[in-house]
Amino acid sequence: MLVEVGEGVEIDAEVLGEAEAPTVLLIAGSGWSRDWWDDDLCALLVARGQRVIRYDHRDTGASTSWPAGAPGYTGRDLVTDAVAVLDAFDVDSAHVVGLSLGGGIAQELGLEHRERVRALTLVATTAIGPTAGQLPSATPEMQAVFADRGPAPDWSDPAAAVTALVEGERPFAGPDAFDDARMQSIAERVVARTRDLAASTTNHFVMDLGPTGPASMADLAGLPVLVVHGTDDPLFPVEHGRALAAAIPGARLLELEGMGHQLPPEPTWDRFVDALLGP
Incomplete structure (x- = not known):
């Protein structure tokens, strides 16, 4: 379903599950379309009685795209796109699950659109407001990945594009938590669905985040919040998840052993979903 969000911009969204079930809104990370929310994980949430909405950010999947390097929007x-998706499906409030950049968006929703948020699950992300203590930077290996991106692949070659996407995700995963077969299957679907692969792998990283007000994690008090973080996250080391959970009164923390900066790996899904749907 294409959702009009204003000024000729369309967001491609998908809903799974029964209309009367409680809604879980999945918000992906930088450069991720809805395809990166694994089909089998979404099916597990539906089997557990949830209605799942996942969508393509601007410049990903089938949503409106801008020229690579020139995004015509801010963070x-x-x-506001997330709010528009909820509106399009007549959802008053949802359990908002955000991963990485999506976790930052989820925090913004909880702070600025609290009436639309029933609960928050923040995965592999960091606080958008101050926390106590100084947090560690990305690992040297992760910093090297960002410093040496190498030449861009030939995005017009589907096989080369799939390989580039799979290998692009590999450094973020935990040392034993990369599922090649799953990543290959997802990447093939991403390549088939994405309007402009160069834009999708560039524009979120160069966009202006836009104006933000002072954010206090304490203002999320009263919302059920689950923080999920991997012990081997190379981008936001586990201390980020611990600090985020500590800064939100009443938040629960689930640390997943061996998980990196990624969607929780398949062997952890039962624990992840139990915690997500728990008290």
Whole structure:
């Protein structure tokens, strides 16, 4: 379903599950379309009685795209896009699950659109407001990945594009938590669905985040919040998840052993979903 979010911008969204079930809104990370929310994980949530909505950010999947290197939007637009998706499906409030950049968007929703948020699950992300203590930077290996991106692949070659996407995700995963077969299957679907692969792998990383007000994690008090973080996250080391959970009164923390900066690996899904749907 294409959702009009204003000024000729369309967001491609998908709903799974029964209309009367409680809604879980999945918000992906930078450069991720809805395809990166694994089909089998979504099916597990539906089997557990949830209605799942996942969608393509701007510049990903089938949503509106801008020229690579020139995004015509800011991070603030990504927040209002999430609200527009809820509106399009007549959802008053949802359990919002955000991963990485999506976790930042989820926090913004909880702070600025609290009436639309029933609960928050923040995966592999960091606080958008101050926390106690100084947090560690990305690992040297992760910093090297960002410093040496190498030449861009030939995005017009589907096989080369799939390989580039799979290998692009590999450094973020935990040392024994990369599922090649799953990543290959997802990447093939991403390549088939994405309007502009160069834009999808560039624009979220160069966009202006836009104006933000002072954020206090304490203002999320009263919302059920689950923080999920991998012990081997190379981008936001586990201390980020611990600090985020500590800064939100009443938040629960689930640390997943061996998980990196990634969607929780398949062997952890039962624990992840139990915690997500728990008290």
